[in-house]
Amino acid sequence: DAGVTQSPTHLIKTRGQQVTLRCSPISGHKSVSWYQQVLGQGPQFIFQYYEKEERGRGNFPDRFSARQFPNYSSELNVNALLLGDSALYLCASNRGAGGQYADTQYFGPGTRLTVL
Amino acid sequence: AQTVTQSQPEMSVQEAETVTLSCTYDTSESDYYLFWYKQPPSRQMILVIRQEAYKQQNATENRFSVNFQKAAKSFSLKISDSQLGDAAMYFCAYRSEYGNKLVFGAGTILRVKS
Numbered sequence: 614d615a616g617v618t619q620s621p622t623h624l625i626k627t628r629g630q631q632v633t634l635r636c637s638p639i640s641g642h643k644s645v646s647w648y649q650q651v652l653g654q655g656p657q658f659i660f661q662y663y664e665k666e667e668r669g670r671g672n673f674p675d676r677f678s679a680r681q682f683p684n685y686s687s688e689l690n691v692n693a694l695l696l697g698d699s700a701l702y703l704c705a706s707n708r709g710a711g712g713q714y715a716d717t718q719y720f721g722p723g724t725r726l727t728v729l
Numbered sequence: 730a731q732t733v734t735q736s737q738p739e740m741s742v743q744e745a746e747t748v749t750l751s752c753t754y755d756t757s758e759s760d761y762y763l764f765w766y767k768q769p770p771s772r773q774m775i776l777v778i779r780q781e782a783y784k785q786q787n788a789t790e791n792r793f794s795v796n797f798q799k800a801a802k803s804f805s806l807k808i809s810d811s812q813l814g815d816a817a818m819y820f821c822a823y824r825s826e827y828g829n830k831l832v833f834g835a836g837t838i839l840r841v842k843s
Contacts, residue, residue, distance in 0.1 A: 646829055655733075655820050655833030656774075669830050701772060707829070717764070718831060720774035 617721035638706030645687040735834035752821030
């Protein structure tokens with residue numbers, strides 16, 4: 614089975630622009646989570662979507678938004694980009710909503726966003 | 730809020746030797762899940778091993794094993810017979826019993842010398 618896929622691989626934007634990142638989960642996985650990984654740090658949780666509904670949100674400003682489609686793929690949008698948004702954005706998928714389901718999250722290769 | 734601490738920014742090990750990476754966490758929950766993920770320079774995050782807090786037995790996956798000390802809130806990873814391909818950044822992560830959010834530590838860079 615194909616793993617989690619993300620597009621694009623790399624992206625360069627300027628301050629104030631908007632960006633959309635895309636993620637396709639593993640077949641059969643209904644949950645998608647987004648993480649931001651700044652260079653030299655561990656990933657920080659941004660969002661989780663399950664069955665097209667937001668199930669969790671991290672401590673990120675409203676400039677960050679996401680959605681999930683009927684085929685369970687997901688998009689992460691970031692508006693009014695700041696230099697500090699430069700990071701590796703990781704998408705992870707798993708079967709359930711979380712909680713006692715206890716299933717593992719599998720990560721995609723990430724999208725490297727550079728804001729100039 | 731839960732926190733995860735990895736106190737070793739960098740570790741080195743000789744090929745075929747054993748190395749242990751440390752992780753401590755803070756939580757008030759009694760049931761939760763702990764993970765070790767590996768991130769090579771290619772940056773794909775790969776699951777190494779997982780541990781359910783309600784299980785007393787330490788998890789093992791081939792050359793990888795953990796030492797889970799619930800009372801001490803400690804979760805260390807032991808890599809036996811280290812190989813060059815083990816060189817990567819290793820992240821310890823915590824997940825609550827409820828919810829899907831992973832809380833990661835800052836990571837430990839593992840270098841393997843031939």
